[in-house]
Amino acid sequence: MSKVTLKVIAKTLGISTSTVSKALKNYSDINEETKTKVQELAKKLNYTPNSFAVSLRMKESKTIGVIIPTMVHHFFSNVIEGILKEAERNNYMIFLMQSNEDFELEKKQIDLLLSKGVDGVIMSLSNKTRDFSHLQKVIDSNVPLILFDKIAKTINCSKVLIDDRKAAYDAVTHLINKGYKRIAHFRGDLNPQNSIDRFLGYKKALLDHNIEFDPTLVYICDNNSDFSDGFNSAEKLINDHGKNVDGLFTVNDLIAIGALDYFNKNNIKVPEQIAIFGFSNWFMTKITNPSLSSIDQNALKMGEKSTEILIKEIDYKHKGIAYEYQKIILDTELIIRNSC
Amino acid sequence: MSKVTLKVIAKTLGISTSTVSKALKNYSDINEETKTKVQELAKKLNYTPNSFAVSLRMKESKTIGVIIPTMVHHFFSNVIEGILKEAERNNYMIFLMQSNEDFELEKKQIDLLLSKGVDGVIMSLSNKTRDFSHLQKVIDSNVPLILFDKIAKTINCSKVLIDDRKAAYDAVTHLINKGYKRIAHFRGDLNPQNSIDRFLGYKKALLDHNIEFDPTLVYICDNNSDFSDGFNSAEKLINDHGKNVDGLFTVNDLIAIGALDYFNKNNIKVPEQIAIFGFSNWFMTKITNPSLSSIDQNALKMGEKSTEILIKEIDYKHKGIAYEYQKIILDTELIIRNSC
DNA sequence: TTGTATGCGTTATCAC
C-alpha cells in the first residue's frame, strides 16, 4: 500500500488536505488551477487512496464475499469465472471461500465475511446445510445476500437458479420419445433441493407418459465429485435389472461418465442397449464414446447474473432506494449427442 | 459489519474504551474482574472488531491477493483449493482475480490488490506476460510475492514449481524404454517457461537415448484450455507422418485427450499404433479409453506450499526478521496407465 | 489498574 497520502500532497503543495481531497474528486468549488496542480502531483507521486481509511469512513468496501461448496468442479469454477468477470466490470473485489460441504465451516465463513465488512454475499449452500440461521444473520446485518443453485427456499433473499425439475423432465421426456421405457435414475444426495427437483422431474416425466415409476430403478450417488459413484451404481443397476433397463438419466455428467465407463468396459452398448442422459453439459461430454447428451445450465451466466443483481442491491441500499428480491430462473438447453 | 464498537461497550460499562480494548486482548495490567465483565458483555453483544479500523491502525489486513490466468482449469482450481485451505488455517482471506491470459489486465489487477492493502500476493503469470515490471512493483511496495508454476525467472522472489524439464524427460524416457522411437510432441505456447521446459525435457530424452530429434514431429498447441487443439494436431500429425510415428508426448492432458479422440475416431489403435503420454494427471485420464498415462504435479500441494511460505514471509517481515527467498521444487510422479 | 490523548488516512461540515 502506497505511502503517499493526502497529507503528503498537501504539505508539498502548501495547501490543506481537505483541499487536496476535494481537488482529487473534482469538486466544483475548487479553483481549476489548484485542481490540476493537485492532480498532476498525485499522478506523479502515484497516489492511491488508502482503502482502509476510505472504507472506515464510507462504510463500504467494494468487496463481495463468495462461498461455494467445492472449488474443483466444472460447474462452480465456471460460476466463479462469471462472478469474477462481472465483479471486475464493476470494480468490486471477491473474497472467495470454500465450505467444503461442511456446515460448521460455512457458518464460520459467514462470520468471517461479515467481520471483513463485505458489501454483499453470494453463496451456494453445502449439501449438509439444513439450518439457515447463518443466512438470516447476513440479512439481519443488512448485507445483501444472493443464493445461487443450492438455495434455501425459506430464506427471503434474491436467488439465481435453473428450473431443475423442468430440465430433468425435458431430458427424460426426450428419452421416452426416443422409445426408451425402462429408464433408471442416478440421483444425488437426498438433501439438496436441486437433487430432489431433478428426481421429481424424472418421476413426473415418467408418469405423464404413462410409464410406471419403479423405485428400484433409482440409485443414490452421494459423492458427486467423482465418477466412481457412477461406475459402481451402473454395476449395481445391471446386476439388479440385467437387460430390463434401457435408459439412464443421471444427476450430473460425472456420474454419467462413470456409468458410461462401466458400460463400455462390460460391452454394454450405448445407446443400443442403454441410453444415457447427463446433466450440466460439461465440456468432456463432447468427447466421450459415445458423446453424451446433457443439459446446459449456463454456469457462467449464473455467476454473472448473481453478481449483477447483488451489485444492484448494494447500490440501491446505499442510495436508500427500496427494492424487491428477485428469483431469476435461467434457461437450460437440451444438448443432444450420441448417447441417446 | 457489526454496529457494536468499543465505545458502546465502554459506555454501558462506564469505563474507557482503552480499558475495553485492553481487556479484550487480555492485557496483563487489567483487573481480572473488569476483564471478565468486558469479555462477557462483548460476547453478549456479539462484538467484532471493525476490520477497517484495525487494518488502518495496524497496517495489515490478513488478506492475500491471488491472480491466476484462468479459473476453469483443473490444475488451477486445485491450486486455488490448496491456497484456500492453507489460508483458512492461518486466518487469512483470499482476494481472487483472473487475468484471463491478458497482460494488461494482470497489471491492473496488481494495482488493485496493492491498493486494497493485501499483505501478500500469490500468482501464476499469464502466457502473454513478458514484461515483469508490475511484479517488481509488488516487491518494491514491500509486499511479499510468491510465484507458482508460471513464473518469471528474473524476478527475485520465492517460487513454487515443479521440474517440468525433468518430468517431461522421465515421461519420454518411459516411452523410449517401452520401445517407441518416433515420438511426437504437442507442445504449448512458445512463451511460457514450463511449455519451453517440457519441450526441452522431451528433446533431451531423445538425444540422451540416441534418437534423432525431428522438428517436424513437434506441433504447437497454443490454446491449452480445449482439446480441439489436440484433435486437430493429431490429424495433422497423421497426415504429415502416417505410420512413421509411434509415440506422442503432450504438454497437457486436455490435448492428449483431444488427440486420443482423433485416434479413436480414425481407428488408430492406442497404444499399439501410437502411444500417448499426457501431463497433469487430470482425473479424467483414469477413465479415457484407453486410460492415459500422465504426470502428477500435485496442484493442491502447490497451492498450500505457496500460501505457507507467503504467510511465513509476511510474518517475518512483520517481525522485522530477515529471510531468504525460497525456490521450492515439488515432486512429480509418473502415472503409468494403458496408453503406453 | 485505569483513563487521556493521539494518530492511522480519509471525507464532510462549516467557517472564513
Add this chain to the structure above:
DNA sequence: GTGATAACGCATACAA
C-alpha cells in the same frame, strides 16, 4: 475557494 476541525473505530504511549 480554501482550510480548520471532527469523526469513522481502534490501538497504544503515557499520565494519573
